[in-house]
Amino acid sequence: MQPGWNLGNTFDAVGADETAWGNPRVTKKVLSQVEKQGFKSVRIPVTLGQHEGPAPDYTIDPVVLDRVEEVVDWALDEDLSVLLDLHHDSWMWTNAMPTRHDEVLAQFTATWEQLAERFRDHPRTLLFESINEPQFAGSTGEAQEYALLDELNAAFHQVVRSSGGRNADRVLVLPTLHTDSGQARLDSLVQTFTALNDQNLAATFHYYGYWPFSVNVAGGTRFDATAQQDVTDTFARVRTTLVNAGIPVILGEYGLLGFDRHTGTIEQGEKLKFFEYLGYQARTSGVTTMLWDNGQHFDRTAFTWRDPALFAQLSSSWRKRSGTASTDQVFVHPGAVTEQAITLHLNGTTFRDLSLAGKKLKQGRDYQLSGGTLTLPATLLQRLSGDGAYGTSAELVARFSQGVPWRIEIVNADTPVLAAATGTTDAFAVPTAFRGDRLATMEARYLDGSNAGPHGWTSFKEFDVTFAPDAATGSILLRPAFFAEVADASPVVLTFHFWSGAIVQYTVVRNGTAVTGTVG
Template structure:
């Protein structure tokens, strides 16, 4: 990730430093299941199928299917079977599979339509299941039952697709390394050790995180993560060219941490990280110099890790970007040059690097069609089966940082995500290339996770997890220390992490809001929310462990949940400002949806004076919470930064302090306000209340009027 990168289309601004209970379920399931389960349909003639569950984890699996034609040559084929345990296909390669569940049909691609007599075709898919994952019992090829045998007297013949046997050393996180899709699927979910070895200062603690310990890695694995990305920035540890020698002590420390992670049976991905914007971006004007340093860097890294476990992946370059060139077409070509050079260096270094999975990024790790197509076509030309594509996704930008009125998880946010995922998956799946989403989160998390309101944030991550899972995208959570507290080894926002973790295996229900506001001075009335069932069933409403009574405390009509007036009266109690009661809506799967019942009155703002460096508005919040702020001059034009919108960026231009009873207007806001012109601020609160306030800047002095 860029140090605090924000995006609006292709706009970049100045960077700032970035400030899993499925494991137990998966292990329990795997303890009762064999890692490699195969079926041979063998009795008569026509065809033979070997169906192998090559990898399995909580709620997901990868299956490989081998089909041998024992009859006349075939040009165009379909294989049909029925899933016995309700399994569903989420992603397939070397075949198209439809429908996704029940009785399904796998159909050839254009390049593997022909199967000669005794010839074989192979395809695979990623799937989901609940409960058991029983292997299908029978198959038909172009309508003919596959009941034949192949070389039964010599099952070890190279032409015989023999089922794999389980090995005591294998586990669900160790699929065959020659199957990139199975490896990438087994890496789900992943986590980033951010702001550590990627820091541009001296040492892994220079950006505020503690030194890495084995206990930290144990906590990551215990949370359910199967892979860890360990970004590395190398520039400050390198000597002069042309050798660009990396400091031996630093490289040894980096390798020590990588080895710790590998020893814990985690997949690991390493890379060249913030070098991308420190010196690699000068490639348009210094191509030879940048290539010399890039190649020297990867030559050293490749040699250091050449004999490391195949569970170690190399990533070419983080968020590749370029400056002072002719534009995107040139930049895509330069990125392809770096990726090609990286691949050639690693492959030539020998050892496990000859077949190691190599991860190649799109330009900027973006998902725009031109960037995706540019990388996909280049990767196809390498004729290397052990390649993986990567991109990053931090959400629809206005929502991701809470600017331009993007403070709600709405249809625009959803469309941006599904479009990004579809573009990437469609381009690379067509070329049989697996995809890793190397970083995800929300850009507002660079400051803290409260930039986006909690309920809107939770809905986003539920939606994100579902769509990544159904498209077979392996995801790696960006964590610069804002998620896992690396000192206490506790998750800073357990509610958020529980939602993320749940989304790895299932959907969760939620509602239009996680807040019900009740006026302190007005009459108490019934309150309604819209339920988002997400394919689930609503099972009840609870206060703690106590079930509320449907028909008395609440009603459900279609997707509308209504708290009755008597229930609301009881829940608000003495009607003190703030949260008076917390409820949870439960569904047939996933995590419950928290609903806070809040007593409020409209906030009160007070006139004040101060300076552009320190100006705060005294505020009585009275139970309410701030959603966003608009800023306009008297003629209606937009004031402050991002002057293409009236809605300013949360935490960057303004920030509420609920314990201090103030709203701060930041120096960044006044830096782009015209001297002497009154600015009308409109504060939008989550209760629906809107209040106006006027500020005027004169030099470094500011006056504010309620």
């Protein structure tokens, strides 16, 4: 099944049909194209409670069930293994189990009885996943939640196994609480596996990275040692607790949470490093990975990747490691060019060469390499900066003994210039001459130094949710969500951090719905 892909925001969409969340109707060609990208399996999340009739039968709309079966069959025809998953039902009705125990259990049982009957004679390359990201509202605590999840998983197991046919030994996939990889979550699931004593079971968890990095908040702009350690620790727990105990593991969803808005929330090089390292950890841990794609990665009508570099790194990580570096962008200040050093992360590879426009540069003349430090002399950067026009002026490519090359943008930039402005809490933009630079993050503090805005435990605000650069209009947008948690008539000092290292301050004052902004 390695590697796998999610048909996200489709049959799991809450609404009239599979197009409710913006994706086109699934075609057989989509699945054919997914297989051609190198995927061997597809997870098909379905949300069924909205398509079910009343108690006691909870009959699934046959039109919906027929359509799900059609797409499952298309995937199987493409030699893709399929993981069929009961999805948003987890927060739409199964989460009420602490207060509506018997009703929820009856509906859950009826749902899987119908699915088991419909697919009982399908090949064993179709797997079932009991429930996505199980959660419970109004519980007495985690002890009760573990017990309720165990009850759901056991009921799922009993229903499917008793339905006969190929369900007698079909692989059934059981999640941890919240599909989380915390040690207590894993330990509780192991107890369920021990009690069921069934060799045809697999475990699943989800991973979206170290949260500050995953959404770009609290200064988490880089895939630094802390973010990397979170990946390491996650797979170490999974490997020790599940894989080493002989339990197959599927990483049913992975990605970065900032991708739910757009993939630009995380800087390109930093996200490439994340996916390279995650792929390595999963591969060496023996974990099957299934990329979460709600339509933001693989274009389902053009059949192309919206970010080809991201997919190149992803797909390479399924088989091997790639060299990376401390940065993929070098900022040159026209008129004040100095040499710059980049730290190479070889990841078990060896450095091969550095090239420009397909032509290899000469070590010792064009650049220096000492250990893992690549130095770009001022003479090279001066030449690459061209006429000094702001923006990307050249791209260097570092190649290693294996894996994906590492691309380094040479960017001409000067310190951005901001301007005063007025607006409202619903629409406020800081006029910004970016001058080639790129915004990394924003801090917000009141004059007394205390933190302002959402996530009050940190001065660094969440990228795109509270602020967002808009190079096309020459502005930095401050979102309504930011002002919603800013005190009235209290000046807030914003500190904008740019990727070049430049830091610029700006002050905003909210008076009711009116906002004024001044430089400094």
